Amino acid sequence: MHRRALLTGLAGGLAAAGATPAPAASPGQGEPVVPAVPAAAAGGAAYGVVEGDLPAFHQLLKDELRFPLAWGTSPVRDFRAWRRTARAKVEELLVAGEDDTPYAPEYGERAEADGYTRELVTFALTRYGRVRGALLTPHGRGPFPAVLLLHDHGSRFDIGKEKLVAPWYDDTRLASAREWAARCFSGRFVGDELARRGYVVLAVDALGWGDRGPLTYERQQALASNLFHLGSSLAGLTAREDVRAARFLAGLGRVDRRRVAAVGFSMGAHRAWQTAALSDDVAAAASVCWMTGLKEMMVPGNNTLRGQSAYYMLHPGLARHLDIPDVASIAAPRPMLFFHGGRDTLFSTEGVRAAYGRLRAVWRSRRAGDRLVTEVWPDLGHVFADRMQDEVFAWLDAVL
Template identity: 75%
Template sequence: MDAREPGTDAGPPPARRPGRTGERLGRRAFVTAASAAAVFAGTGTAAGAATGPAAPPALTGLDGALPAFHPLLKEELRFPLAWGTSPIRDPRAWRRAARAKVEEHLFVAPDHTPFAPEFGERRSERDGFTRELVTFSLTRYERVRGALLTPHGRGLFPAVLLLHDHGARFDIGKEKLVRPWYDDTRLASAQEWAERYFSGRFVGDELARRGYAVLAVDALGWGDRGPVTYEQQQALASNLYHLGSSLAGLMAREDVRAAAFLAGLDRVDRRRVAALGFSMGAFRAWQTAALSDDVAAAASVCWMTGLKEVMVPGNNILRGQSSYYMLHPGLARYLDFPDVASIGAPKPMFFLNGGLDPLFPADGVRVAHDKLRAVWRSHRAEERLRLTTWPDLGHVFTAPQQDDVVAWLDSVL
């Protein structure tokens, strides 16, 4: 597996820290200080002779990039607000409560700043759509430039908010999905990315050819809003935390705002707006569907798992860095990843995974799919949920997968 998969960290695996005998710290059991003191104080002649229940051995040090006691932390994760665990039995009431809990952990307030868009010159394409750049206030803090594609014709058109991946590639963001007609310097990078992950296609251009209005915007750190370096991601996240904000929360709010902007365009049918993304963009797509009333459907390619199942030694999520874009501190005390995605129910949602994807173990995908099914079933809307695993594919969004998604969008929008 290439370490620089989209949506993952790209740094080298963490170094092992040897003990005196060469083993990693955390692989050994230590007697707690309290137990040792009891023995030497005469309260017991041996570890088994002390009165009362014996204290469990302390797990000390590190297990790679995890604390050695991480299994105990996992056991404490009960996801008490998850559907089926929560005492709330009405699906709509549960949806409101779960969404409020997610909002609480974003640490970024909702934003109602006027978009005040400025549209650039339109460029008409022979294959049935026009391209233009649009600059608008994504938040009260920043105006951003987006790529906007519009099919030829009168409209109103169904629309897709395209959400780019991570991939440890920061010089391009929206350009990973929309051919950068406005910047020849980014074209080579964009074409290489399309060849590597999208069968040589620009997904946004393909959607526009098939009748969808498309908007793609850079997340903070990519393209026009970067480029951040790989090492700077942690500092960026830390600095936002120090400022009482959150990198993941900011991205979540920005994606909701981008969906609202797209839905409000006079060329778009606001009842037919979908979110679509690959890898980190897939995370963003189901998250936006959960938090935005402007998104009617979502398709997420290669990002869905149970948290416990993905927090295992060797998984890229443990390397930090890119994870900060998808980390809402404290939220795991209440909800798992599929629980958050399920807030989008009963909207039509499509989750695609690759059977050979090294980033998302099969058991994590199964756990997530079971949770998703239960929530859509509670809404009596099972037919609106589609869960697909392509057994022979890894972490990619190939042309056949794209065709499958477009056909699904046609059916639900």
Template identity: 70%
Template sequence: MPGPEPEPPAGADLHRALLDELRFPLAWGTAPERDFAAWRRVARRTVEDHLLVDDQQGVPYAPEFTDGPEGDGYRRQTVALSLTRHTRVRGSLLTPHGTGPFPAVLLLHDHGGRFDIGREKCVRPWDGGPARLASAEEWARRHFSGRFPGDELARRGYAVLCLDALGWGDRGPVGYERQQALAAHLFHLGSSLAGLMAREDVRAAGFLAGLDRVDARRVAALGFSLGGYRAWQTAALTEDVAAAVCVAWTTGLKEMLAPGGNALRGQSAYYTLHPGLSRYLDLPDVAGIAAPRPMYFLTGARDPLFTPEGVSVAYAKLRAVWESCGAGDRLRTELRPDTAHEFTAPVQDDVFAWLDSVL
């Protein structure tokens, strides 16, 4: 005889009621603004109002450069710069040999629950000792077919900048179990972990675009996983980014907020959580602020973190925005059947070829 049905989780009715109330009234096509440029201004200001971190554009970068060993066709430097009035950050800067100005990529690292390395996930480290190099190489084997995407881009003629986000590498390691405490401290102080990351990424894009060695008209943001989220968010918030690539972080918000899902567990979710923003805009609505600039969204059909339904909802919303601007050919969306949560060599080759075509 079957037993009693299990009790629903605590708060399930409230969760469903709040989810059903999300209407995203400022989404393009729903918002009262019918002029796209006017909508972009309102939508971007709405996002910025929910970052809880002030605009930092007046803060001097005050960069300091330290040369590293020569790479295979490119120059390596460590750069230290001020992204906000409170945060000074170290990063890896790669510059191709030859005569610039060069196209450039702001390379945004992932989360992955791994904090001892940040920028070293994307750029092969030349300092920090053998333990850091071993950690970075293991990460590259696990997610990038043994490659370092930043080094590959530099060999192809791109200047590359990759910085540590708060909690990783030289700015950590915060550790998985301490993320929520970090987010809570910032909220209590009237700030936001996700908002700080967004402001820093925008500032990093401005710094890269302002370098003499870089062609400011040809700067892209590129990232995998959390880095992919950061890439489209940065493109939405600044005109310093001319194109963006998001690998393995695209979904509709409602489809992401399934009970038991990663986004409802706290911890790493706080790097993408802007309190109150979902009352106005869905995740792809925010990404749509970047239209009509070229963007490439790529998700693996075998990715366990994002459901095909959530990806399809996001892609449909994005497609509607770009096509309404007469720029459907500038948006590429792909659900790759043979790919999981990874940025493998074949995917990298496709992405880099796309960047070549748009930059």
């Protein structure tokens, strides 16, 4: 009996593989009936295969993504109620829990610069530990507008906050930071430029960078996996930390809490619009070189498919509810700016334009189309060039 059942199961497996099976027992003879295995829905083997870094059936998975919680698709028609519902879903899927640990800041020695003061501040970013941030304050009487600067990824881990604020406190990091500034920012330190223009600036390392690293490219996946095993999430923890940093900055006595912006490039751009979506302490956000439609991003050859860096921005299950621009739209109708380089190989222009269209539809629905700036710079790649910076600075001056 057992041998005959085994042969029946084997026959089904051979049929799935395209071989000719032996005759199975007829129904009613006391043997288990093995259901027929359907032909592969996408033209591959019935059980699916892997093509590069994607499953062969990835198109079927994409077709199943309908983003039912997106504004305009969701059954929730009141925009404020939709924002609460959408934000709650995102926060649920961050996995990492909320945190109200007292910041208990400690300030280091001050150093004077051209029109502003530099200092290091150490505070409890979460209940898991204290971090050191670079804090720049303009000369003059406050309270001042402020910018939370969120650093990029770039597979460069020895510097984090130093990518955006010149590290006056560390000559070794200063050499690395200058190299990075020349590569991505036309030789400028964006934080120092903003401080000279009258903004309080805060920059903090994400987990794995600068004081909180250095990580290596190959170890990112293991770090993310281990956080999942521990009931947390690398991307979720990063999001929670950025929201906490925004609240810390807004609460400083030198800052006008009604005029706080989040600004970032590349991964920092993702962090900027995500922070605006999840925090009421952010009045505006500028994101340079990180916005796309999810389906347009998940195509063969895209950088995200390699994993690793993607774990800093990956919230499992979120795509079953919201597309990437849908999450950013939770910040509407606050002022938002999105720039993209037309020669940026990390994000297709098709994906960027699709996302921009989704964003514009939301802001227009709130009669706030003038509060949203979306622009593709056709001659630029994956950079935050000085020309872009100048427009972002002028835009911040206008909205804050």
